[in-house]
Amino acid sequence: MERTALNLEIVSPESVVYSGDIELVELPGKRGRFTILRGHAPIISSLSEGQIRVRPIGSAEDKSFDCKAGYVECTDNKVSVLLNA
Numbered sequence: 001m002e003r004t005a006l007n008l009e010i011v012s013p014e015s016v017v018y019s020g021d022i023e024l025v026e027l028p029g030k031r032g033r034f035t036i037l038r039g040h041a042p043i044i045s046s047l048s049e050g051q052i053r054v055r056p057i058g059s060a061e062d063k064s065f066d067c068k069a070g071y072v073e074c075t076d077n078k079v080s081v082l083l084n085a
Contacts, residue, residue, distance in 0.1 A: 004077070005057065005077065006021065006022050006023065006024070006025075006036070006037065006038040007020070007022070008021075008025055008054060008080075008081070009078075009081070010052065010054075010065060010083065012083040012085070013083075017065055018063070018065065020057075021057045022055060022056050022057060023037075023038075023056070023057055024036065024037050024054075024055045025052065025054050025081075026052070026053040026054075027045075027047055027052055027072055027081070028047055028048045028049065028050025028051065028067055029045050029046070029048065030048050036072075036074050038077055039077070041074075042075045042076075043072070044071065044072070044074075045071070046071055047067050047069060047072060047081070048067075048069065051064050051065070051066065052066075052067050052081065067081075067083060068084060069083075069084040069085070070084050
């Protein structure tokens with residue numbers, strides 16, 4: 001069943017870093033930065049060092065998280081980010 005909102009969960013080995021519905025997430029991919037919006041095609045990608053930028057639904061301010069390396073998977077408006085550290 002497809003979700004109507006874009007949901008994001010960022011997980012590190014220690015804890016859940018972020019979980020919630022968002023408008024967009026911008027990620028540091030190995031081949032450059034990319035953005036995931038609602039309705040994005042399914043994707044699995046590795047992440048490089050950089051900033052993850054998240055825009056929560058209804059918020060005027062973005063949130064930023066550090067990324068050393070990791071992976072992202074997006075399917076059915078569910079985005080899962082697994083951070084290595």
